[in-house]
Every structure is written in structure tokens, then in C-alpha cells.
Amino acid sequence: MNGRGQDFSEFMKDEGLYEEAHELAAKKIIAAQLKQEMDNQHLTKTAVAKKMHTTRSAVDNALNPEFNTSIETLDRFACALGKQLSLTIR
Numbered sequence: 001m002n003g004r005g006q007d008f009s010e011f012m013k014d015e016g017l018y019e020e021a022h023e024l025a026a027k028k029i030i031a032a033q034l035k036q037e038m039d040n041q042h043l044t045k046t047a048v049a050k051k052m053h054t055t056r057s058a059v060d061n062a063l064n065p066e067f068n069t070s071i072e073t074l075d076r077f078a079c080a081l082g083k084q085l086s087l088t089i090r
Contacts, residue, residue, distance in 0.1 A: 027065035030074060035063055037081045051080035 012018035038048060045059045052059070054076075061067040062077050071087070078085040 024065055027069075031063045031065050034074075034077055034081070037083060041081060043081070048077065048080050052076050 006014075009018060012021055038045075045056050045063075049056045049059045058073070059077070062069045062073055071085070075085040
């Protein structure tokens with residue numbers, strides 16, 4: 001680390017932490033959006049699990065950004081809420 005003139009993102013990249021932090025942040029955003037939509041629709045985790053034809057613990061895992069949830073599961077979760085998962089590459 002050179003200290004001067006280095007922004008936090010550059011520091012994170014230099015330390016090998018950027019990609020992991022970026023991935024976790026994205027997962028937290030998706031989990032928060034799913035939870036917010038559940039709240040908007042007054043749905044419990046059990047109700048969402050039933051719509052997804054899965055277990056409540058699978059819904060818990062999907063809402064946990066530190067759990068390695070597949071894109072397929074997140075898509076099924078969004079569909080259970082009447083929504084569509086959209087990923088963008090920039």
C-alpha cells in the first residue's frame with residue numbers, strides 16, 4: 001500500500017479483497033430486495049418456501065448473503081414473489 005493518493009477500492013484490490021467484498025455487497029443487495037418484496041407482500045419465509053416448493057431453511061439460506069446461493073434459486077425466489085431476477089454485466 002502506498003498510502004498517499006490511493007482510494008479505498010485500490011487498496012482493496014491491492015490486498016486481494018475487492019472481488020470478495022464486491023460479491024458480498026451484491027448478494028446483500030439482492031437479499032435485501034427479496035426481503036423487502038416479501039415484506040411488501042406480507043409473506044412469511046414459510047409462505048415463500050411453499051410457493052418455491054422448497055423448505056423454509058432454503059429460503060433462509062437464500063436471504064443469507066454469506067451462503068452460496070445459486071442464481072437459479074434466486075430466480076425461483078423472485079418468481080415466487082411475482083418478480084423477475086435481472087442481472088447486468090457492465
